[in-house]
Amino acid sequence: MxxxxxxxxxxxxxxxxxxxxxxxxxxxxxxxxxxxxxxxxxxxxxxxxxxxxxxxxxxxxxxxxxxxxxxxxxxxDVRRNEERCTHCGACLAVCPTEALRLDRETWEVRFAEDDCVACELCVRACPPRAMEIHY
Missing domain, CATH: 3.30.70.260 (ACT domain)
Structure with a gap:
């Protein structure tokens, strides 16, 4: 399957x-x-x-x-611009699938693309506009 x-x-x-x-x-x-x-x-x-x-x-x-x-x-189509990301964590609170996660060792935000459902909530929540949608 x-x-x-x-x-x-x-x-x-x-x-x-x-x-x-x-x-x-x-x-x-x-x-x-x-x-x-x-x-x-x-x-x-x-x-x-x-x-x-x-x-x-x-x-x-x-x-x-x-x-x-x-x-x-x-x-x-759903990507994180690594150069723009400041790892502020604003996206973490809005991601319904936890595709955006905090790495507790490095305190950096990680993006698990396979868990993303393209809801675009992170795009609106991201202050530096690091999350991008390219349809």
Whole structure:
């Protein structure tokens, strides 16, 4: 069983089609929508956590690509700018998944990308704007 967080970019001609529902029906995958921005006649953006057997996951992603959907891991889109981060800890209080954690030995903030759900609360809370979203 695999679990991946991915970002889907839909071309404008595909945003009104039931592409994602086929992941459940035809590929036995479960998904949780973490973020969505779909506008008719414009590009659509969907952040999903997808769970299923690895072979089904691979076939499902191949199907999405065949529909013109661009796929990338969520970790490419949510980043911490290490040069800007002052390790002030303002992000720690707002992170619902504890993807941002305090290292008690170094007193530095650590970012566990795999735990991030792209809620963007850290972006608003970060005084030096070290947390960045690049969709």
């Amino acid at each position: 695999v679990r991946h967080k991915i970002v889907l970019h839909f071309p404008h001609e595909q945003v009104d089609k039931p592409i994602v529902s086929k992941l459940v029906r035809d590929y036995n995958l479960d998904f949780n929508i973490l973020k969505a921005s779909i506008t008719p006649r414009e590009e659509g953006l969907l952040v999903l956590e997808v769970t299923g057997e690895e072979a089904d996951y691979d076939r499902g992603l191949e199907y999405l690509r065949s529909c013109g959907v661009e796929i990338q891991p969520l970790s490419q």
